[in-house]
Amino acid sequence: MTELKCTDRDLGALLFAYELGALSEEKADRFEVHLMECESCLARLRELSDHTHLLREDSRTRQGVYRIAVDAARSESSWQRMKARLWPQGPVVFKPAVAYLLLLVLLYPAYLGLHEIPGTREVSPVHTLSLLSTRSAIGSSVALVGQTDLVLSVVYRDFREDGVYRVRLSRDDGETLWSDDAYRGFDDRGIGSVFVPGSLLEAGGYAVEVVDIADTSGTRQVYPFTVRR
């Protein structure tokens, strides 16, 4: 059996309002003429006629519904009330929520100007440690806080201007943290710098080892140091 369809959807939409007796005289008349012609609305109206009759005519039912509706309307949550105020019916441009959002969007660049600019990295503090080659296992010591980076300043004895050096930074246990097999960073006084990010340096013992590649004797200069946290 094919489902009945309303012959006039605009008038069909008035059904529940009609059943509740909430239509004006003129609209109720128009709807009743529609009922004469529309099988679908007639069938739907008859489906709930006993109940809608109670809603409209029975005083005890009406009192009950009224009480329920008043209680529900009173207890409407503050969120729902705020939502109704921020997003009332009407064109989008007149909704307060849209105005507040636009305001936030316009103020955002000002906020950024007062704080860091996105995309730039905060510069960490840097500590410099000057190391001298020594046979002693103790070496120099440095206390680091947080993510402070470290620049190791190494003075190489027997520095040659045309020399090529292998520089290695390792932990006491032998693990290599960084190495450069063709380090040319020494200046004319034999001072070279090794930059070490603070995140690599836990508390413990480390050493920088420098080897002259051209020196076949295997001589190396070692610069031990300790990091304290």
Place this chain on the structure above:
Amino acid sequence: MERLITRVRERDETADEQLFEILSVRFRVLAKRRVDADAVEDVAQEACLTVLEKLRSGVRPENFMAWAYDILRNKIGNYYQHREVQRRVIARTPRIEELSSSGSSESLSRTRRRLLGCIRQLVLRKPLLARALVLVYQGHDTDEICERLGVKPEYLYVLLGRARNMLRDCLKGE
């Protein structure tokens, strides 16, 4: 419908019965809202008979259903005139046992309780419906309700339509 009307004019008795049936269903539904329950059948039947008489006498309405509806309205008007009965207002209390389809007040109480339970669920899910119902029972029509709630009429009718569907499903026990 046109063919049926033509057969009625030709005094086909079967067509009379068919048209009577089609009209009486509608007339009873419409009359129920405006006259006392014990007068609904009489008013509906009188209107149907008048429609058939006029068709047989040669009346050719442009819009048959609208014309038939006008006849019903006249019969309702006559009913009020003869009985000196005021149109039902919101505050009137009808005899409860007349409203029950099963005829018992116990059944009516059960129906009422079920209906109120469903209404309670509805208004909890749709707070705007609660406010609309308060205004309905205060005697406002849909135009006034829209103005007070700050909504468009189309929005209100959609809200009521959805509420009706939820009410129907709740009453069916879904």
